Amino acid sequence: MSRFFAYPRLELATCWKRPINIIMFVVLGFMAFGFVAGGLQVRSGSADTGGAKLAINTAFNLAFADVVLFALIMPFFVAVACGMPVLNDFDRKINRIICATPISHGEYAFSRFFGAFAVLAAIVAAWLVVQIGLYQLWPLDENERTRIAFSLVNYLAPMLMFALPLGVFVGGISMWLGVRTRQPVLVFALPVVIVVGGIFFVWNFNPEWLPSWVDRLMQAVDPTGFRWFFRTYITEDRGVAFYNAQSVMPDTLFAASRVGLVAIGLCAVWATGRRLARTEHADLRVGDTALLLAQAAQADADAGMSEQAAIAARGGNPEATTQAPGFFVSTVHVLRCEARALLRSPGVWLFGPMILLQTWGSTSFRQGPLDTETLMTTGVGAAGAFNTLTLLLCFLTLFYTVESLVREERCGLSAILRASPVPTAAVLAGKVLANALLALVIIVCASMAIGLVIAIQQFKTGISVSFEIPTLFLILGILLAPTLIVWCAFTAFLYAVLRNRFIVYGVALGALVGTGFATQFGAMNWLTSWHMWSGVQWSELDRLGFMWQAIVINRLMVLALAAFFVVATLSLWPRRLPDLRAIADRMKPAPFLRALLLPLLAAIPVVALATYAGLTIRAGFQGAPQREAQKAYWKRNSKTWEDVPVPALDAVDAEVKLFPDSRRIEVVGSYVLRNPHMNPMAEVPISVGLHFETSQWTVDGVATDPSKKDQPLPCIENRSNLYVIKPAKPLANNQTVKVEFKLVGEFPKGWTRAGGGSSEFLLPSGVVLTSFSPSFLPVPGFSDGIGIDERNSRDAREYPRDHWKTRVDPLFGPAWSTQVKLVIEGPEDWTINACGTEKESTAVDGRRRTVWETEYPVRFFNIVGGPLESMKGDTTTVFYSKHTGQNVSTMVKALDAARKNYSAWFGPYPWTNLRVTEFPGLATYAQGFPGNISFAEGIGYMSRPISKDDEDEVGTLDAAFYIVAHESGHQWWGNIVMPGKGPGGNIISEGLAEFSALMLLHHELGEEQGKTLRRRWEQQYVFDRSADNERSINRIDGTRPGDQVVTYQRAGSVFWMLRELMGEDAMLAGMREFVTKWKNGVQTAEGLDFPLIEDFVESLRPHAPDAAAFDAWVNQWIFGTVLPDLEVIDAKVDGAEGAFTTTAKLANTGTGVADVTVRVEGAKPDSKDSVAPFEDVVVHIAPDAPAEIAIKSAFKPVKIVVDPDVKLLFAGRKRCEKSL
Structure with a gap:
């Protein structure tokens, strides 16, 4: 031992x-x-x-x-x-x-x-x-x-x-x-x-x-x-x-x-x-040593005789000459040797296929909303593979670069190499180029894998997507290469400094880990993101245009940094071992400064580009001055204006000129603001975007300069971008003030901080602007979400439980609807949509001017468009890019069905138009503005279409249809009926839109897709809920972790369960009554009142067939937070042919009581359209009291399933499906 x-x-x-x-x-x-x-x-x-x-x-x-x-x-x-x-x-x-x-x-x-x-x-x-x-x-x-x-x-x-x-x-x-x-x-x-x-x-x-x-x-x-x-x-x-x-x-x-x-x-x-x-x-590679030595001696003798005979035949040896090999020749020789060694290395044939397999996996299934699959295009595939290839090739080039640098030392040839006349630069260049050649081969193979995925997609779906080699070359070549170059240069620099491969591995891996965590926690930006992880955000409409300048500067800076590492490495690379005297001589000022001269010169481009990048990031719309201005807005105004009643916006009349190439917005407009409250208003606040650089203002026709203080009335005072309007005298009830303005700005201004997109923008690829933010027009009132971060955030507000019985303000925007007239000017070849109807459109000098007016008042509005085409339905229109038209027919079908069915279910649709307009996928959302739904390309247009034959397949979900159905639901829930501001308010907007989408899916595409949607809602809710923060649906206000899945997935599922309890006709009757009562708010002595979820329950209760059962159910699922957590245990089958009995226990370790269906299924017959035989039984579940299950069947059961029709929301669904 x-x-x-x-x-x-x-x-x-x-x-x-x-x-x-x-x-x-x-x-x-x-x-x-x-x-x-x-x-x-x-x-x-x-x-x-x-x-x-x-x-x-x-x-x-x-x-x-x-x-x-x-x-x-x-x-x-x-x-x-x-x-x-x-x-x-x-x-x-x-x-x-x-x-x-x-x-x-x-x-x-x-x-x-x-x-x-x-x-x-x-x-x-x-x-x-x-x-x-x-x-x-x-x-x-x-x-x-x-x-x-x-x-x-x-x-x-x-x-x-x-x-x-x-x-x-x-x-x-x-x-x-x-x-x-x-x-x-x-x-x-x-x-x-x-x-x-x-x-x-x-x-x-x-x-x-x-x-x-x-x-x-x-x-x-x-x-x-x-x-x-x-x-x-x-x-x-x-x-x-x-x-x-x-x-x-x-x-x-x-x-x-x-x-x-x-x-x-x-x-x-x-x-x-x-x-x-x-x-x-027993070294098997050597064999018979004596025989090998004899053969070698004979070969040497034969070679010597042949060489001497050849010399004698040509008259003797020529005069000997010597010549040191040049840089190019030496580089080629080193490259050839290194490439030969790489090809013989088993690691290449292991890492290469592994990288290709990972690339295939990351591109062949692109997960979209609710676990659906998205379409693959060349740009999407290349951008999706960018992060994967970056990480894998950094590992690969690290290992092979270090091993190639120490190869001569391991083989005992380092002294010979260092004494040879081969330039150091040629040695390092040959080694690095060999590894670059390896990376290039792998990138080409990854590109072929993307092409194969596109070909398979076309074979399966019949959708033809072009394989764009220039796009691949751009993303996986031009944009990825600088990362690999700087990484190899950094690795060589580390070895030149440390001269120990294990220390190099440790430092390099530490650098990768540190970079990874810095990226994960948002500490990287365009200046420091040498790997550009997640910096390639591809959009088929924008095609990297949004942040192209930032990408170019970042890549040039990384190449300059690589050049610095190369120069520093050449200065440090050891060709001979120095003695103490040599070290002392090198430390003298003159030699030391001479050695630093080239690295310092090489650092100049890095410093220059880094300075430019840093200043540009700082000047951008996510830079520090912008963040400080937003904090100043909150700090200056929050105490004064929080919860202060906002004015009514009676009329909006504005001309908006859009210049996409420069991102420039010019606005000339007017607001008519009214005091709808009983108390007079001496000051009226409106919020103006920080991106507007110049502005001119008048109040009731009197010019004013907001930058000046103590002006005579009427005037406007700028309080950290909250513009406070001071009329000539305080506005009494229903008195108005007219404000006119001219605004000019760039939106969005400059670069993002670290990749990513923007929720609103004006770009050559498209435009999306909304009245929710001051992106193109001022927003009445104080915006309480601006300028809040972790340092100044406060706990969520605690509302009294009877808050719904008081007068409640609207959840979004002003309480009073507005007549809007927008004159929008933009490029002639663009389609630009706004809320309302198009009154006239003229084109002059390459610019198109369109007048939009609302025929029915709205509370918020938007502008969305770009170089788009259109497809009309029976009563609707979908606008789309020619690059993303695969799902348009489905979206038109969903939009037509939504308008028809929702009007019948919930109440008449008041607007003439109902449109969906696409914008570039620099954000992933859709918003249902009145008659003008804005829709990001990535959440519906790029979903994988579902064929007619697959609509009824188990697990199928048409994401494009579902998302259009949800956003169409907002025409009623959020527009026609404005929710109140308070707990349970947003449930009326989002929860009922989810329920509406599920209803439409159920009626139009079949129950199988409805079940799939409910299962995926359930999993998303169970996985993303926050047990300690979760409140009941009527107490959710969207400010706590986990509120979102309660607002969307739990609420949608709960309303479906309520439909099962009440019956569809009874529930829809209650919903129509709710819409009729609340569609314009309810006038009270204190002003307009807007509904919360308790008001919705009150509208449904009279239509419930069993009021006691309704109240008991509501107390559990809407006014409570119950969630059963079920598991089938001890399941077994007894009996003989024709008389089987399945017994099991159904445990509920969660909360709540409910009746649930338990099914046993037999083996499915071989015929295609056949259905497996089954028997059902309904059991009652309660916490900590396992329910006994006994099901008799004439067939032999092979599986037991709880809630096969997905009618109950619970945790542990997969634990409730057991093979028997």
């Missing part, structure tokens, strides 16, 4: 001397510090100050932090620690000494492995001490985070469950791969597969249609345990009461998979020993 422990003792004694170990400890320590200081923890707990908070040192939060840390960082360091020592012994010829000692090769392999693992354990133990200190002693704000009593088990358990199996598995496989191939690069193959496969697939791929057994299989095969931990404990929020009190308990599957990983890792170490025994003890 003494010889077995020789290596562990040696490794432990010398581990502190190895920089890679120190780097690992520092990286782990800094990451733990970042997690604690940055508040990275399990997403649970109340958002209210003083509410229930997650303890940072609870078992679940520590496991959460550790599993993330281990999954991202540990595989690479374990691979280096366990996979490289044996290869280093080969390089130093120690393996020959090993063969002469008593230790067997198996003992040697295990000794090396446990030596490396002992060092890793020591590093993790030291880091554990740091982690305990941070998590137990770091000062906390008790209003935000808390602690529980110290428990050492909470810290040690993740080590045993996650770190140990992962380390043994990765270490063993990496050691075996290194010895089997003798290729150091392949040591990193498994870590790359684990991390990249996890980030892009294994850890987060979980669509609703994924079978439960596939999910469990993915949990079992994930070496990190990330998927199992998140899917078991984190995906469905269990609340802080659970997380703070319980421990992480592995289930049977997870425990078995961890044991299996350890076994595989140890078997790989044993296989490594077996391999060494075969190749080192």
Whole structure:
């Protein structure tokens, strides 16, 4: 045993001397510090100050932090620690000494492995001490985070469950791969597969249609345990009461998979020993040594005789000449040698297909809304593959660049190379070009994979999408190449400075990890984003036009940085080993400054471009001055104007000139503002966009300068961009003031901060502007959402429970509708739509001028358009780009059906037009303005069409139809009926729009698609809800985490359940009554009143067939937060042919009582249109009281399913589908 422990003792004694170990400890320590200081923890707990908070040192939060840390960082360091020592012994010829000692090769392999693992354990133990200190002693704000009593088990358990199996598995496989191939690069193959496969697939791929057994299989095969931990404990929020009190308990599957990983890792170490025994003890590559030596001697003699005869025949040797090879020739020779070595490397044939497979996976299924599939185009595919290729090729070029730089040293040829007359620049250029050639081949193959995906898509759908080679060359060539160039240059620079490949690996991986976390938490911008991660936001309409200047400057700056690294590397690259005198001479001022001259000159372009980029980012619409101006707006005005009644906007008359090429907006307009309140209004506020640089104002015809104070009345005072109108005398009830203005500005101004798009814009590709923000016209009143961030945000408002009984202000915009006249001027070849009807349109000098007037008052309005085409339906029109017309016929069908059915169900549609207009996909939303729905290209136009034959297939959902149906619903819910401002108000807008879309889907496309939609709503709600923040539907105001899924998915599902309870006809009758009562607000003594969800319930109650059942149901699902959590247990089948009995228990670990259908199904017959036989039974479920199930059937059951028709909202649906 003494010889077995020789290596562990040696490794432990010398581990502190190895920089890679120190780097690992520092990286782990800094990451733990970042997690604690940055508040990275399990997403649970109340958002209210003083509410229930997650303890940072609870078992679940520590496991959460550790599993993330281990999954991202540990595989690479374990691979280096366990996979490289044996290869280093080969390089130093120690393996020959090993063969002469008593230790067997198996003992040697295990000794090396446990030596490396002992060092890793020591590093993790030291880091554990740091982690305990941070998590137990770091000062906390008790209003935000808390602690529980110290428990050492909470810290040690993740080590045993996650770190140990992962380390043994990765270490063993990496050691075996290194010895089997003798290729150091392949040591990193498994870590790359684990991390990249996890980030892009294994850890987060979980669509609703994924079978439960596939999910469990993915949990079992994930070496990190990330998927199992998140899917078991984190995906469905269990609340802080659970997380703070319980421990992480592995289930049977997870425990078995961890044991299996350890076994595989140890078997790989044993296989490594077996391999060494075969190749080192009896070297099969040598064969008969004596015969080989004899053949070599004879070959040398024959060659010598032939050469002498040739010299004699030509009259002797010519005069000897010498010539140093030039840069180009030397580069070509080095490139040829390096390329030959790469082609012979097994790593190329492993990493290459893996990269192509990942690219295929990221492009072949593009997930859209509600787990639907989107269409693939060349630009979408290239942009989607950009991040994947960036990460994978950075890993690949890192490993191969470092190994190519140390190849001569490993082979004992470094001294010969350094003494040769080959220029250093040629050596480095040849090595880097060889790796660039490898990256180029992989990028070409990835491009071919994208083309293949497009071809398969055309074969399946019949939709022809052009394969655009210039687009691929732009995105995966011109835009991706600078990232790889600077990364290779940085790697070479690190090696020139550090001269140790393991330190280079550690520093480079640390740089990648740091970049990743900085990107994840929003710390990167166009100046620092060397990798341009997520900077390529492709739109078929915009085609990178929005941020093209920022992209160009970023890429030029990255290339300049690469040039600096190259120059610095050439200055530092060692051609000979200096003695002390040489070092002293180089440190003298003159030689030292001469050595710095070239790097300093190379840094000038970097500094110049970085300065330009930084100043441009700062001057942009997301720059610091803009953010400070928004904060000043809030700070100056919030105390004065919050909750102050807003004026009525009686009339809008404006001329808007749009200049897309320069993003310039010129506005000349007027507002007629009225005081609808009983108290006089001495000051009337309106908010003006920060992007307007010049403005002129008049009040009742009197010119005024808002920048001046103490002006005579009437006047306007600018209070940090809240323009306060002061009439000549305070406005009494129903008195008006007319404000005229001229505004000029650029929108949006400059660059974004770090990629991404914009919710509103004017660009050469299209325009979308709304009255919700002061993008093109001032907004009456104070906008309470501007200038608020984490530093000045406050807790959500607590409304009294009888708030709905008081007069309630409108949720959006003013309470009173407005007559709007807009004269819009833009490019002649554009289609620009606005609310209302088109009165006239003229074209002069390449510009088109269109007059729009509303025939029925509106509360908000928009402008949307671009170079579009149109398709008309029976009573509707859809405007679209020629690049995205695949779903237009479906959208027209949905729009026609919505107008017809919603008018019958809810009440007459008051406007002439109902249109959908597309805008570039720089944002992913749609908004239902009166008669003029704006629609981003990416959420409906680019959805994969559903054929007529597939409409009734299980799991089918036509996303384009559904989204159009939802937005059409807003014509009634949000426009005709304006919700009130308060808890439950937005449910009337969004929840009822969801219910309307589900109704239309059910009636027009069939119940199968309705069931699919409800299942996907259910999963989205269950996964994204916040257990500690969730309030009942009538208490939701959209300000707390998790409110969105209650507003949309829970509310839509609950209203469908209410339809099942009341009956469709009765519910629709109540909804029509609600619309009739509230469509213009209800006049009260205090002013117009607007409805909340309680008012909606009051309108429905008289139509309920059973009022008591209605109230009981409403108290649970609308005024309560019940959510059953069901699971089928102990399911079995008894009986014989023709008389089977299925028994089971249905447990409800959640809340609420309900009746639910349980079905057993038999085997489905072979015929295509046949249906599997089934039997149903209705059972009553209650919390903590398992319901007994007994179902008799004449057929043999093969499956039991709870709620097969998706009529009940509950958690655990997949746990309620069991094979029998």
